[in-house]
Amino acid sequence: MKLHELRDNAGATKPRKRVARGPGSGKGKTAGRGIKGQKSRSGVAINGYEGGQMPLYQRLPKRGFNKPNRKEFSVVNLGLIQKFVDAGKIDATAAITEDAMIASGLIRRKLDGIRVLAKGEVTAKLNLEVTGASKAAVEAVEKAGGSLKVTSAAAAE
DSSP: OOGGGOOOOTTSSOOOOOOSSOGGGSSOTTTTSOSSSGGGSSSOOOTTOOTTSOOHHHHSOOOOOOOTTOOOBEEEEHHHHHHHHHTTSSOSSSOBOHHHHHHHTSOSOOBTOEEEEOOSOOOSOOEEEESEEOHHHHHHHHHTTOEEEEOOHHHHO
């Protein structure tokens, strides 16, 4: 096969619909937009518009609150940590810190800290030091004979 013989699969691309190209095209004159009105003009954006009636999204009450200074944690599951230990990317004998997780490629960035969740099985004896952890994750690590140390709550706040 040569470069000039390359072809897309049959039916992979459709030719674009050329509108307003005369009556013989089937999409001539008004180009399938009907006659007059806002929708027949260009530059129309009327999502959520209800013909002048107060739109539903404005009629419903506002609810909730987003804390402006809340902490954002990177989340990692125990099963993934175990997978990295099995692959030899993380040394299970030494303490597994947040920096070690980043260096191994387990997570990309720390954000405000790392929180460990209990999804997945853990068999290795892990010694974890992280900003946060779920109760189930702490129990699972201790059940496997390891320890999960949550660093100071002040750092997590």
